[in-house]
Amino acid sequence: MFRNLYADTRNILLSRGFHIALRVIAIYQIFYFLLIKIVFIFALKQTMAAEEVAFIFANIAAFLVTAATLYISEREFSNGCIRNKIISGVRRTDAFLSAVIGGMLQGALYAMFACVISTVISVLFTGGYMTFSPPEIADYWLIITMACMTIGAFSTSLIMIFGGSKICYVIGLLIAFVIKVTNAFVLDALYPTKGFCKLTGTKLMAYRFIDRFIPYSYLASEPHYDMPSYLIGCGGLLIISVVIGLIVFNKKELS
Amino acid sequence: MSNLYKANMRRILKNSIFVGGCVIAFVVTLAFTANLMGFTGRFEEMGPDRRMVFVSVAMLAFFTIFVPLYTNMEYRYGVIRNKILSGYSQKEVYFSHLFSHFTALAIMMLCYITGGIIGGARSPETLVISSLVLFFALCGYIATMMLVTMRIIKITLVSIFAFLILETSYVSVMVGNALMAFVLKGAAQDVGRIVYNCFAFGQWLVCTGLTDDVVKPGAFVQIVISVAVSAVMIGITTIGLNKRDLQ
Numbered sequence: 312m313f314r315n316l317y318a319d320t321r322n323i324l325l326s327r328g329f330h331i332a333l334r335v336i337a338i339y340q341i342f343y344f345l346l347i348k349i350v351f352i353f354a355l356k357q358t359m360a361a362e363e364v365a366f367i368f369a370n371i372a373a374f375l376v377t378a379a380t381l382y383i384s385e386r387e388f389s390n391g392c393i394r395n396k397i398i399s400g401v402r403r404t405d406a407f408l409s410a411v412i413g414g415m416l417q418g419a420l421y422a423m424f425a426c427v428i429s430t431v432i433s434v435l436f437t438g439g440y441m442t443f444s445p446p447e448i449a450d451y452w453l454i455i456t457m458a459c460m461t462i463g464a465f466s467t468s469l470i471m472i473f474g475g476s477k478i479c480y481v482i483g484l485l486i487a488f489v490i491k492v493t494n495a496f497v498l499d500a501l502y503p504t505k506g507f508c509k510l511t512g513t514k515l516m517a518y519r520f521i522d523r524f525i526p527y528s529y530l531a532s533e534p535h536y537d538m539p540s541y542l543i544g545c546g547g548l549l550i551i552s553v554v555i556g557l558i559v560f561n562k563k564e565l566s
Numbered sequence: 567m568s569n570l571y572k573a574n575m576r577r578i579l580k581n582s583i584f585v586g587g588c589v590i591a592f593v594v595t596l597a598f599t600a601n602l603m604g605f606t607g608r609f610e611e612m613g614p615d616r617r618m619v620f621v622s623v624a625m626l627a628f629f630t631i632f633v634p635l636y637t638n639m640e641y642r643y644g645v646i647r648n649k650i651l652s653g654y655s656q657k658e659v660y661f662s663h664l665f666s667h668f669t670a671l672a673i674m675m676l677c678y679i680t681g682g683i684i685g686g687a688r689s690p691e692t693l694v695i696s697s698l699v700l701f702f703a704l705c706g707y708i709a710t711m712m713l714v715t716m717r718i719i720k721i722t723l724v725s726i727f728a729f730l731i732l733e734t735s736y737v738s739v740m741v742g743n744a745l746m747a748f749v750l751k752g753a754a755q756d757v758g759r760i761v762y763n764c765f766a767f768g769q770w771l772v773c774t775g776l777t778d779d780v781v782k783p784g785a786f787v788q789i790v791i792s793v794a795v796s797a798v799m800i801g802i803t804t805i806g807l808n809k810r811d812l813q
Contacts, residue, residue, distance in 0.1 A: 374733055378726045385722050480721055481631045484729040488627075492736065509607075 315401050316409040323413050328382040332375060332417075333424055336368065340428050343367050344436065360441040361433035365448070368425035369455055369530040373487040376421060376459050380414045380466045381483055388474040394565055407471050407560045411553060414467030418459035426452045451534055454541050458529040461545040462487075465526075468556035475565065490527040497521050498532055570654060570662035578670050581636065587628045591674050592681040595621055599685025615692040618682040619773050622700055625674060626707060626766055629667070630732045633711040634724045637663045641719045647812060656807045660716050664800070667708045675701055695785050696773045702792035707766035709799035716803050735765040742768065747778045759783050763791045 323329055344364045351359040387393040387410065396406050433440070440448065466483040473479035497518050501508055510518055522528055523536055524544040534541070578584050597603060599618040601610060612620065640646040640659065649659050679697055687693060714727045742762045750758045762768045762781050769788055771777050783791070 370737075374729070378729070382722050382726065389722075477635050480635070480725040481729075484725065485627070485631065488729060488732060488736070491733070495740070 312402075312405040312409070315396065315405055316412060319409045319413045320416065323383055323417060326383050328379055329417065329420075332379040332421060335375065336371075336421060336425050337428055339371060340364070340367060340425065340432065344432050348436070358438035361437040361439055362441060362443060364437065365429050365433050365440070365443075366451060366455070366533075368422070368429065372422070372425075372455065372459050372530050373462055373491065373527050374484070376418050376462045377466045377483045377487045379421070380417055380463050381470060381480070383417070384410055384414065384467050384470045385474070385479060388470075388479075388565075393474070397565070403561050404557060407468075407557055408553070410471055411464045411467050411556065414463035414465075415460040416463075418461070418463030419456055422452070422456035422459040426456075447534075450538075454529050454534050457541060457545045458526040461526040461548050464549050465552045468552035472556055472559045472563075474563075487527065490525065491531070493521065494528045494531040497528070567654070567658040567662050570649065570658060571665055574662055574666035575669060578636065578666055583632055583635065584670060584674075587632065588674050588677045591625065591628075592677040594624060595678045595681030596685040599682050599687050614682075614686040615689045616775055618678075618685065618687040619692060619696050619700075619770075619775075622678060622773075623767075623770050625671075625678065625700075625704060626770065627732070628674070629671070629704060629708055629711060630728050632670075633667055633708055634715045634721070634728045637667075637712065637715045638719075638721045638724050641721075650812070656810060656812075657804055660712070660803060660807060663716075664709065664712050667712070668705055671701065671704050671708060699769060699773055699785050699788045699792075702789045702796075703766040703769040706764075706792040706795035706799065709796040709803075713799050713803045716807070732767075735767040739765050739768045739771060743771075743777060743781070746780050755780060760791060763788055764795055766792075 347363050348359060351357060351363075393406060397403065443451070466487075469483050469486075470479050473482060500510055501518055501522055503509075508515075523540050524547065526545050526548050529541060529544070595618060598621040599614045601614075601617065609617065640649075640663070646656070646659055650656065675697060679693060682693065710731060711728055714731065715724050718724045718727060739762065742758065742765075746755065746758050746762060759781055760783070763772065763783055768781070769792070772782050772788070
């Protein structure tokens with residue numbers, strides 16, 4: 312188990328996909344910061360608050376984590392690595408769990424890297440946080456990290472379940488996109504800019520469930536629930552993906 | 567090239583993803599247009615015609631998946647090399663795929679329109695003009711997808727880039743809505759309107775009638791923009807395509 316986990320972790324940390332993802336995070340945050348800075352200097356002529364640029368990683372987090380885990384984990388199937396592992400005596404459960412842990416590790420590292428860059432930019436080049444206190448900032452980053460880890464695990468689990476078929480190339484990215492679009496409607500209905508929320512009955516419950524317990528939606532807005540809700544959401548999706556993944560992967564025919 | 571096109575069409579018509587997509591296009595359009603699920607509120611008030619246009623966005627998602635998965639098969643098992651050995655150029659291979667995807671789109675549009683008519687859509691504006699606008703907009707989108715699919719060989723990367731385009735067009739259109747409504751004025755607004763309609767997603771949103779009036783350039787202009795987008799994408803894809811080295 313641990314030899315396999317070590318090999319997988321090493322593979323992730325040294326892979327080109329991982330390095331490209333880190334670069335994308337850095338370039339995205341810096342480019343976005345420069346753009347907003349120019350708007351503030353020339354158009355609005357006022358000091359920029361750190362909130363404007365601090366948490367923008369959340370906008371691309373779901374796509375980036377899914378794409379990176381797809382790029383890195385899919386190779387297991389396309390170059391026959393997974394078959395070699397099983398031939399050399401690694402149990403299927405161990406191979407699956409180490410891949411999922413690798414996905415979680417990626418999610419955590421991307422979020423932490425984004426946090427470091429965001430902190431540097433906020434401290435050095437902006438007027439500081441206006442509405443967020445330090446515990447709230449830490450809370451926000453903790454939730455982003457948790458959501459990224461869960462999405463990484465979920466996406467890797469999908470790849471292990473559908474690996475070898477064409478579906479695995481699109482399913483994770485499609486889910487990320489569909490939930491992103493759904494979230495826009497859900498947030499608009501739950502917290503309308505004008506007036507009150509008009510939802511009732513099962514629709515209200517369904518919308519609140521999406522807003523409260525689906526980790527993808529934690530990236531769509533600021534944290535507005537208590538920590539146990541976020542823990543239940545992330546833990547729930549993690550347990551579901553590991554359990555279903557283990558059942559399917561243990562019975563799967565590897566081609 | 568017509569042989570390649572015919573071969574592609576035969577394979578597409580037997581492709582389970584495409585056949586499933588057409589069935590879904592028919593059933594889902596019928597279900598949403600006739601409101602069989604009994605939605606209430608804003609969706610119910612839209613009426614059958616606008617509901618029909620609203621669900622057509624699923625075709626955008628479908629071709630994001632179908633074009634990369636189908637065309638990338640060229641690069642597996644040496645298919646494209648065999649075609650080149652038998653005398654076809656890479657451009658011919660590209661155009662055969664492009665036109666077969668356009669035909670596939672036309673077939674899917676027919677399923678969608680049939681579902682809409684049975685579901686209760688009656689307005690000629692929706693059935694003819696909106697469908698025509700959407701057809702050309704999706705042609706432009708398919709040409710964009712073909713650029714990624716033809717130029718990138720590794721399927722994982724193709725899939726990532728295809729979804730990146732989908733996400734980018736979604737985000738751009740959402741940002742565009744705010745910019746067009748509150749920030750841009752005068753000539754900048756005219757340019758913004760054209761850029762907004764370069765995205766198939768934007769054209770779909772205009773057709774649904776959910777957007778502000780400032781982003782509506784009229785059906786004819788939309789079609790012209792779509793044709794221009796397709797032409798540019800085809801141009802970018804085919805530059806130096808024949809000289810590309812294949813392993």
